[in-house]
Amino acid sequence: MVDGTVASDTSGHERWLDVGDVVAVTKRRKFVVADGEATIVIVAHDGGVFAMDNICIHRQRELVKGVVLRDRLVCPGHQWAFELGTGWEAVKEECQPTYAVRVTDTGRVEVDLASRTTSRSVAAVAERDET
């Protein structure tokens, strides 16, 4: 587990948590970071880095113990498969909360703690899939 440094933007709407150097994050592939009450699984996959709540919305198993399969993080509990970018679980039509991730000019990976998705984003994903 990593406890990173948090930086807020001047508007206070973003809270970027530094989770490590992009090379190191890519090598680790899947790990947990914590900030206060949030525990977030970081996944480096296919050239991208993704972040979602580590505790599964179904029965609270740890997603970090799951596997990545077809761009989805599969929970070890009951195999719900969450899209890495959106957290969408297509069979159950539910969403695991996700976070925005960026790589800075200096090669640091940061997660915006303030960007945690809500039920509104669930509706957006469902609407996207209908079109």
Ligand code: FES
């Ligand atoms: S605990 Fe994750 S799918 Fe059941």
